[in-house]
Amino acid sequence: xxxxxxxxxxxxxxxxxxxxxxxxxxxxxxxxxxxxxxxxxxxxxxxxxxxxxxxxxxxxxxxxxxxxxxxxxxxxxxxxxxxxxxxxxxxxxxxxxx
Amino acid sequence: xxxxxxxxxxxxxxxxxxxxxxxxxxxxxxxxxxxxxxxxxxxxxxxxxxxxxxxxxxxxxxxxxxxxxxxxxxxxxxxxxxxxxxxxxxxxxxxxxxxxxxxxxxxxxxxxxxxxxxxxxxxxxxxxxxxxxxxxxxxxxxxxxxxxxxxxxxxxxxxxxxxxxxxxxxxxxx
Numbered sequence: 001x002x003x004x005x006x007x008x009x010x011x012x013x014x015x016x017x018x019x020x021x022x023x024x025x026x027x028x029x030x031x032x033x034x035x036x037x038x039x040x041x042x043x044x045x046x047x048x049x050x051x052x053x054x055x056x057x058x059x060x061x062x063x064x065x066x067x068x069x070x071x072x073x074x075x076x077x078x079x080x081x082x083x084x085x086x087x088x089x090x091x092x093x094x095x096x097x098x
Numbered sequence: 099x100x101x102x103x104x105x106x107x108x109x110x111x112x113x114x115x116x117x118x119x120x121x122x123x124x125x126x127x128x129x130x131x132x133x134x135x136x137x138x139x140x141x142x143x144x145x146x147x148x149x150x151x152x153x154x155x156x157x158x159x160x161x162x163x164x165x166x167x168x169x170x171x172x173x174x175x176x177x178x179x180x181x182x183x184x185x186x187x188x189x190x191x192x193x194x195x196x197x198x199x200x201x202x203x204x205x206x207x208x209x210x211x212x213x214x215x216x217x218x219x220x221x222x223x224x225x226x227x228x229x230x231x232x233x234x235x236x237x238x239x240x241x242x243x244x245x246x247x248x249x250x251x252x253x254x255x256x257x258x259x260x261x262x263x264x265x266x267x268x269x270x271x272x
Contacts, residue, residue, distance in 0.1 A: 006209055007107030007140065010196045011114040011133075017192065018118025023185070025172055031126045031165065035117045035133065038157065042110075042137050045149045048231060057231025058239055060149060064156055065246050069253040071161045075168050076260040082171045083261075 004046065011039040026081065026088040030074045037067040103143035109136040111196060119188035121178040123169045127162065134158050148228040 019032040041060050048056035078088055085092040113133030120126030134157055141150040178185075203209035223230075235243050 003104050003209065004107055004140070004144075006200065006203055007104075007111050010199055011111050013195065013199065014111070014114050014118050014192050017195065021118075021188065025123050027123045027165070027169060027172060028120060028126055031117055031120070031123065031130055034161065034165065035114050035130055038130075038134055038137055038153075039114070041153060041157070042140060045141055045146055045228075046144065049144050049146055049227065052227065054227050054231035055234050055238070057149070057228050058234055058242070061152065061232055061235065062242070062246060064152065065250060068156065068161055069250060071164070072253055072257050073260070075164060076257040078168060078171060079261050087173060088171055 005043075008039045008042045008046070012036060012043075015039060022090070024089060024091075026078055026090060026093075029090075030071070030078065033074065034067075034071060037063070037070075041067075103140060106136050106139040106143055109133075110140055115189065115192045115196070119185055119192055121180055121183055121185055122174065123172045124177060125180065127166045127169050130165070131158060131162055134162065145226065146228045148226070148232065152232075 015032050015035040019029055019036065022029045022032065041064055044060040044063055045057070047059075048054065081093065082088050110133055113129045113136060116129030117126050117133060120129060134153065138150040138153050138158075141153065200209070225233075
């Protein structure tokens with residue numbers, strides 16, 4: 001592994017840890033999701049660059065467009081939960097709590 | 099010069115740590131913007147100017163601007179700042195995770211050297227690798243292009259249905 005690969009590997013690990021250990025706000029979770037998508041984009045771009053295969057450059061473009069879909073979906077869920085619960089605090093999302 | 103790109107990688111990881119342990123979403127969005135800028139620098143240092151520009155336009159200029167506006171939904175009268183809070187343990191633990199992972203890579207899998215091939219490694223062409231690669235979308239990948247566009251249009255309608263609210267939306271007031 002080279003230091004360039006280590007950078008996006010560790011960024012992905014830190015982002016997925018931040019996604020699972022978020023504390024108060026839903027939007028912090030969505031931000032960690034976006035940083036995961038960023039590290040995946042960098043990984044998918046380094047792959048055709050190192051192997052010198054031009055046609056694999058389609059994958060980061062496709063991934064970026066679908067991550068835009070996912071970000072829009074997450075933000076609309078944030079807006080909807082902010083409309084029903086008043087804020088995006090995670091302690092308010094307790095319908096399944098016994 | 100070879101280690102200059104490693105600096106971009108280091109700053110990228112540093113700001114991703116800032117995103118993961120943000121005290122308040124305002125600082126999280128800012129950290130993500132600066133981290134994405136350093137990620138673009140990482141891609142440019144390998145020669146991928148086109149994918150870096152696409153990342154800047156679509157990711158920073160499209161998605162993160164929307165995130166910055168949506169952070170206005172976070173209604174905190176006194177947002178927390180860096181330092182002087184109970185979340186500092188997260189910062190320390192994330193840094194320890196990176197250091198531990200780096201030590202594991204160095205001693206178990208021999209992470210050393212630079213070993214990066216840039217985009218011009220096949221020789222000097224008129225069109226570089228990232229430009230010519232994305233142009234495949236319009237030739238062999240035309241059906242993929244159409245399906246991805248169809249998916250994006252579908253996402254627009256799904257989002258409109260999700261935020262409709264009132265009595266006929268997905269999430270409604272109790």
